[in-house]
Amino acid sequence: xxxxxxxxxxxARDQHIPAIAASADWTLAAAVSRNATVEGVENxxxxxxxxxxxxxxxxxxxxxxxxxxxxxxxxxxxxxxHVMLEKPPxxxxxxxxxxxxxxxxxxxxxxxxxxxxxxxxxxxxxAWLADRNLxxxxxxxxxxxxxxxxxxxxxxxxxGLGVFDPGINALSILTEILPFAVxxxxxxxxxxxxxxxxxxxxxxxxxxxxxxxxAVFDWRQEGPQTWDIEAETxxxxxxxxxxxxxxxxxxxxxxxxPDIEYATLYKRMAELVxxxxxxxxxxxxxxxxxxxxxxxxxxxxxxxx
Numbered sequence: 001x002x003x004x005x006x007x008x009x010x011x012a013r014d015q016h017i018p019a020i021a022a023s024a025d026w027t028l029a030a031a032v033s034r035n036a037t038v039e040g041v042e043n044x045x046x047x048x049x050x051x052x053x054x055x056x057x058x059x060x061x062x063x064x065x066x067x068x069x070x071x072x073x074x075x076x077x078x079x080x081x082h083v084m085l086e087k088p089p090x091x092x093x094x095x096x097x098x099x100x101x102x103x104x105x106x107x108x109x110x111x112x113x114x115x116x117x118x119x120x121x122x123x124x125x126x127a128w129l130a131d132r133n134l135x136x137x138x139x140x141x142x143x144x145x146x147x148x149x150x151x152x153x154x155x156x157x158x159x160g161l162g163v164f165d166p167g168i169n170a171l172s173i174l175t176e177i178l179p180f181a182v183x184x185x186x187x188x189x190x191x192x193x194x195x196x197x198x199x200x201x202x203x204x205x206x207x208x209x210x211x212x213x214x215a216v217f218d219w220r221q222e223g224p225q226t227w228d229i230e231a232e233t234x235x236x237x238x239x240x241x242x243x244x245x246x247x248x249x250x251x252x253x254x255x256x257x258p259d260i261e262y263a264t265l266y267k268r269m270a271e272l273v274x275x276x277x278x279x280x281x282x283x284x285x286x287x288x289x290x291x292x293x294x295x296x297x298x299x300x301x302x303x304x305x
Contacts, residue, residue, distance in 0.1 A: 001273065002029035002057045003084075006047055006072055007064035008036040013084065015115070016063055017085075018264035023175035025270035029057050043083040046214055047072050051079045059273060067091040067159030070099065077102045082109040084269050088168050090142060090287050091159040098248060100280045111269050118264035120242025120257030123259075125229075126177040128249060132233040134207075137178070139215035141170040145199070151305055155197065158166045163195025166227075167217035171284040172214070173244050182207045184287055187295035192303035198240040203291055 007010050017038065020028045031038035032050050060076040061084040062069055070090055076083050083103065084117040089112035090096040090184070096112065103110035116122070143166055145155070152209040154160045161168065173180075182205040183214050201219060205213040227243035236250040246252040270278055 001025060001270065002027050002054075003059040003061055004028075004030040004050055004054070005038070005059045006032040006050075006060060006062045007068075008038055009063060012063040015262040016061060019266050022263060023266050023270075024136050026059075026266060030054055032157065047075055049056065051081070058274065059084065059269070061269075062086060067154065067157070070095045072276055073104055076109055077110070078107060080108060082111075082119055082269075082273050084111045084265075085113060086239040087112075087114050087292070088165075089159065089280070089282070090285075092236050093285060093289055096280065096282055096285065100278065103278055105282075107276070109269075110273055110277065110280055111265075111273040112282065113265045113269075113282045114169070114281070114284060115181065115261040115265055116169035116244055117172050117176045118261040118268075119173070120260050121240060122173055122176055122244040123248035124236060124247055124255075125231075125240045125244075128238055129177055129231060129233070130179050134179075134209075134211045134231060134233050134234050136232045137174070137213045138230045138231075139170050139174060139205075139209065140226050140228045140230075141167055142168045142221035143217065144179040144219040144221050144225065145219040145283060145303075146224075146305065156195040156303075157190075159235075160194050160197050161190075161288065162195070163199055163217045163219045164197075164291070166219070167201060167215070167282050169243065170215060170217070170227070171287045173240070175281075175283040175287070177229070177231075177240070178207075179284075180208045180215075181292060182213050183293060184290040188289065188298055190297040190298050190300045193299055194302040194304075199300065201291060203287075205287075219283070233275055239245070243286075285305065 037043040059082045140225040185206040186204045188202045189198040200218040201216040231238040239248040
């Protein structure tokens with residue numbers, strides 16, 4: 001199938017383009033960007049131009065930041081194209097619900113992707129927890145914003161999510177592997193004095209049976225980066241590390257697997273299009289919205305690049 005990439009930035013070059021090139025399902029047929037091009041494909045300066053010129057391209061993958069995503073997604077759906085959304089799928093939940101409605105009305109597939117759910121050991125962790133009695137779950141997601149988002153001012157602006165940009169990855173895994181739903185009941189959000197989005201957050205969740213579920217996100221981590229989920233059960237301990245790529249059970253040796261995240265996403269998109277279905281799970285985004293609703297704001301030192 002022919003696909004077009006919209007917004008050619010770091011994530012498009014690092015993940016989307018290689019995943020499409022390696023897939024037997026897809027051919028990258030066009031790129032849309034105001035200030036970048038992709039070699040070997042037709043390039044357009046606007047989505048409207050591409051949609052008009054290339055009716056043969058049935059699928060559009062949107063890679064721009066979430067605050068700018070609704071209008072292009074709605075435009076592509078109105079043109080009868082299937083749409084794949086980078087995470088998070090929108091700036092607000094209402095946008096996402098409206099896109100789902102538009103896609104259903106138009107009879108096209110809409111896929112709200114969560115790449116961390118496709119990490120190599122996530123499904124193994126889900127299977128191990130499925131029939132065990134949980135006692136405690138702890139998420140620790142700490143990374144260096146200067147390393148992963150150098151100079152990207154949009155993440156500090158309203159709609160940019162701040163530390164929840166990586167934190168939502170942790171929440172996407174958490175909601176995938178837990179055998180029950182959880183609900184946020186408290187949060188503390190650390191806002192730099194000169195920024196509009198948080199640089200750190202502490203979350204606690206209400207879970208069935210009184211299971212203690214909590215998360216700590218921090219964008220000020222230097223040195224080794226931490227993307228861990230630890231679960232204690234009556235039958236042993238699970239440790240999911242490296243963003244879901246490494247799994248250790250009961251203190252045993254860690255099992256690693258290659259990076260398959262974006263390859264898995266594009267395989268899933270091909271299946272959705274082939275079967276005329278959509279996949280718009282908004283659970284991770286709901287937890288983020290709840291954190292901004294319930295969270296106590298705490299001002300911390302100003303952040304500068």
